Amino acid sequence: MTERIVILGGGIFGPATGKSELLGVLLEDGRISAVAKDIVVDGAREIDAKGLIVAPGFVDLHTHLREPGLEYKEDIASGTRAAARGGFTTVCAMPNTEPAMDNASIVEHVRREADARAAVRVLPIGAVSKGRKGTDLAEMGDLAAAGCVAFSDDGAPVYDATLMRRALEYANGLGLAIIDHCEDPSLAHDAVMHEGWVSTRLGLRGAPSAAEGAAVARDIALAEATGAHVHIAHVSTRGAIEAIRAGKARGVRVTAEVTPHHLTLTDELVAFGAHGGWDLMYDTNAKVNPPLRSADDVEACVAGLADGTIDCIATDHAPHAVIEKLCEFDDAAFGISGLETAFGLCMRLVHEQKISLETLIERLTIGPVRALGLDRFAPGIGTLDVGAPADFVLLDPDAEWVVDAASFASKGKNTPIDGVALKGAVVATYVGGVRVDRAEVLVG
Amino acid sequence: MTTETRADVVPAPFAAPSTDDGGWQRRHLLDLDDFTVEELDLVMRTTDTMKEVLSREVPRVPALRGTTIFTLFYENSTRTRSSFELAGKILGADVINISASGSSVSKGESLVDTVKTLQAVGADVLIMRHNRSGGPYLAARTGQCSVVNAGDGTHAHPTQALLDLYTMRGALGDVRGRKVVIVGDLLHSRVARSNAWALTTMGAEVVVCAPPTLVPARLGEALEGHLPRVRVETDLDKAVVDADVVMALRIQNERMQGGYVPGVREYSRLYQVNGERVARAKPGALVMHPGPMNEGVEISHEVAHGLQSRVEEQVTNGVAVRMAVLWLLTRNSTKAAKAAAKGAL
Numbered sequence: 001m002t003e004r005i006v007i008l009g010g011g012i013f014g015p016a017t018g019k020s021e022l023l024g025v026l027l028e029d030g031r032i033s034a035v036a037k038d039i040v041v042d043g044a045r046e047i048d049a050k051g052l053i054v055a056p057g058f059v060d061l062h063t064h065l066r067e068p069g070l071e072y073k074e075d076i077a078s079g080t081r082a083a084a085r086g087g088f089t090t091v092c093a094m095p096n097t098e099p100a101m102d103n104a105s106i107v108e109h110v111r112r113e114a115d116a117r118a119a120v121r122v123l124p125i126g127a128v129s130k131g132r133k134g135t136d137l138a139e140m141g142d143l144a145a146a147g148c149v150a151f152s153d154d155g156a157p158v159y160d161a162t163l164m165r166r167a168l169e170y171a172n173g174l175g176l177a178i179i180d181h182c183e184d185p186s187l188a189h190d191a192v193m194h195e196g197w198v199s200t201r202l203g204l205r206g207a208p209s210a211a212e213g214a215a216v217a218r219d220i221a222l223a224e225a226t227g228a229h230v231h232i233a234h235v236s237t238r239g240a241i242e243a244i245r246a247g248k249a250r251g252v253r254v255t256a257e258v259t260p261h262h263l264t265l266t267d268e269l270v271a272f273g274a275h276g277g278w279d280l281m282y283d284t285n286a287k288v289n290p291p292l293r294s295a296d297d298v299e300a301c302v303a304g305l306a307d308g309t310i311d312c313i314a315t316d317h318a319p320h321a322v323i324e325k326l327c328e329f330d331d332a333a334f335g336i337s338g339l340e341t342a343f344g345l346c347m348r349l350v351h352e353q354k355i356s357l358e359t360l361i362e363r364l365t366i367g368p369v370r371a372l373g374l375d376r377f378a379p380g381i382g383t384l385d386v387g388a389p390a391d392f393v394l395l396d397p398d399a400e401w402v403v404d405a406a407s408f409a410s411k412g413k414n415t416p417i418d419g420v421a422l423k424g425a426v427v428a429t430y431v432g433g434v435r436v437d438r439a440e441v442l443v444g
Numbered sequence: 445m446t447t448e449t450r451a452d453v454v455p456a457p458f459a460a461p462s463t464d465d466g467g468w469q470r471r472h473l474l475d476l477d478d479f480t481v482e483e484l485d486l487v488m489r490t491t492d493t494m495k496e497v498l499s500r501e502v503p504r505v506p507a508l509r510g511t512t513i514f515t516l517f518y519e520n521s522t523r524t525r526s527s528f529e530l531a532g533k534i535l536g537a538d539v540i541n542i543s544a545s546g547s548s549v550s551k552g553e554s555l556v557d558t559v560k561t562l563q564a565v566g567a568d569v570l571i572m573r574h575n576r577s578g579g580p581y582l583a584a585r586t587g588q589c590s591v592v593n594a595g596d597g598t599h600a601h602p603t604q605a606l607l608d609l610y611t612m613r614g615a616l617g618d619v620r621g622r623k624v625v626i627v628g629d630l631l632h633s634r635v636a637r638s639n640a641w642a643l644t645t646m647g648a649e650v651v652v653c654a655p656p657t658l659v660p661a662r663l664g665e666a667l668e669g670h671l672p673r674v675r676v677e678t679d680l681d682k683a684v685v686d687a688d689v690v691m692a693l694r695i696q697n698e699r700m701q702g703g704y705v706p707g708v709r710e711y712s713r714l715y716q717v718n719g720e721r722v723a724r725a726k727p728g729a730l731v732m733h734p735g736p737m738n739e740g741v742e743i744s745h746e747v748a749h750g751l752q753s754r755v756e757e758q759v760t761n762g763v764a765v766r767m768a769v770l771w772l773l774t775r776n777s778t779k780a781a782k783a784a785a786k787g788a789l
Contacts, residue, residue: 215680
């Protein structure tokens with residue numbers, strides 16, 4: 001029997017059409033079958049979305065699920081539950097696992113585990129190089145055939161320029177992008193934070209902004225030369241954004257993402273934490289790569305997101321075990337557990353009127369889908385189009401809540417904003433018409 | 445038999461600073477970046493008292509009797525560690541030294557676990573040197589004992605700056621308006637950072653000098669008090685003009701190899717504190733160095749051992765300053781403990 005669900009009373013938001021209006025949505029068998037006014041269907045289960053916004057489920061291009069091999073940090077079940085809580089209905093799994101996702105059998109393993117245990121859709125990203133060592137190309141053809149949607153050695157840059165050139169050319173032949181973690185290691189070596197007055201104050205080794213800008217400039221030059229598509233992961237500096245803007249203006253196939261933390265937080269968090277005061281914190285939960293940057297860089301990230309230079313928001317969700325953060329700053333792991341705070345944190349930009357709610361939702365949904373062409377792998381995701389999978393979220397832009405890391409679904413409790421009040425919440429997340437952010441169904 | 449209280453065993457001179465403590469509330473000494481003029485003055489006055497104790501025939505007072513001090517050093521050190529150990533012993537504390545290399549730390553025990561363990565065995569004060577910037581801050585957040593930063597990474601070395609300030613005041617009276625030139629590896633120097641905070645707070649004019657590659661980012665800019673208000677001058681010949689104090693910092697071999705400077709020869713030619721440069725400073729200007737010195741590299745042999753050198757005095761003052769710090773920190777925690785106990789009844 002066909003299961004029918006009607007969502008009523010919400011502000012329906014379809015960024016693909018750029019409209020925001022009060023409509024009803026009819027779901028049948030896990031797909032959207034109608035979006036219209038005054039939908040009345042006998043025998044349909046009703047979801048009351050009064051006062052809420054109904055939007056497509058978020059799509060994250062940059063998630064570290066840590067499986068296989070690093071399940072003590074996160075696994076596919078916990079990571080995708082965290083995604084569901086954060087409103088994400090599709091996540092792209094980064095290949096810096098142990099062993100790395102550099103061959104088809106590991107990709108197949110991840111897909112099999114995801115089919116069995118994931119709360120949301122998982123699209124794997126394959127490694128660029130064997131073992132992510134940056135010397136020999138991974139078997140990209142096999143990886144693509146196994147379902148990889150892009151290639152990346154994320155966690156590390158593709159340092160060797162010739163390898164990057166070959167990777168771009170080879171991936172282009174497969175119709176896929178290279179996602180590069182842009183950081184010139186000869187400039188950023190041993191750095192543990194952004195280079196600026198905070199690193200001077202704390203006596204910590206800083207990475208100059210130019211370490212990112214130089215790598216982005218190289219990648220754009222290579223993309224231009226090869227005609228291939230490069231996607232810049234987690235952009236964090238003004239210089240990089242200006243290089244991307246100029247590259248796009250010349251028609252280079254370059255796309256980019258930015259994380260919620262680089263849109264909202266600065267390097268001062270490393271020194272003082274998120275709760276103010278002038279005591280030095282050396283907050284290891286604010287240690288992330290690329291590092292939290294200056295207020296000027298944050299401003300450039302927001303402007304780049306607003307004008308479309310940056311295509312989408314990606315979390316770079318990087319969960320770690322307690323012991324990897326409860327230590328000296330130099331020794332702490334890089335990364336922020338970001339899936340569950342992404343929407344609330346980004347809503348700051350909306351409430352501060354730096355970007356519109358429409359732009360924010362666009363950059364969390366169809367933006368990432370278009371950046372990598374993900375509709376080729378999962379048609380209709382990131383939209384509320386008729387025929388699309390019923391992946392959607394109910395959002396309350398004004399709900400206030402306090403981040404409580406201990407209650408995260410993610411195994412990674414490593415957030416620099418624990419205890420911080422946010423305004424804007426994900427109320428419910430549905431994948432294929434099934435609520436996934438908690439066990440029970442919202443309305444019977 | 446009467447019960448001895450702490451006040452009974454403390455010699456008279458100790459009473460003087462305690463009646464005018466400038467509202468000292470500190471339990472830890474991590475850096476001098478947030479010290480007030482009054483607090484620095486208090487440390488200086490208390491150090492005077494400790495100098496008097498040191499001048500006695502038997503330099504021992506039981507002020508810290510019953511206090512257990514651990515020194516926990518993740519880096520080797522001769523002068524700082526021995527000076528702290530002696531300071532504690534002169535004041536009657538039990539001092540136990542732990543080297544990271546000779547303990548469970550070398551087996552991978554975390555800093556947090558180490559601090560908890562030392563506290564569990566009864567540490568009242570933990571004197572910590574760490575090769576990682578911020579290590580003592582983590583220790584201070586972990587336990588209830590007082591933490592004294594004896595140098596953390598490339599961040600801070602507050603007792604060195606206090607003894608430098610004490611040495612300067614001894615010779616100059618007041619440092620307000622005095623020109624202090626600090627020359628050397630500013631990027632990696634915890635001594636320069638702490639000195640800059642203390643000296644600028646006390647009103648000195650601080651000029652820091654290094655090759656541009658060894659100047660940390662944004663140093664010298666006005667940043668609403670986020671960094672000490674120092675002036676950066678990369679030409680030492682210009683920097684030293686009319687200086688009251690010229691302080692050279694140690695340049696480490698690894699910086700030479702790390703590509704920050706072309707080599708020892710050029711570094712010593714451009715940045716060595718030598719007789720010719722000291723002559724450009726004010727007559728009788730003080731020459732200082734936190735040690736250990738690379739004589740012939742950052743400081744010439746004649747200047748290091750010349751009449752204007754205060755290098756040995758710095759070391760001597762180190763003991764008195766550390767006595768003052770230990771006294772001020774533990775006296776405070778005792779008071780706090782008493783207040784807490786009263787509250788509990």
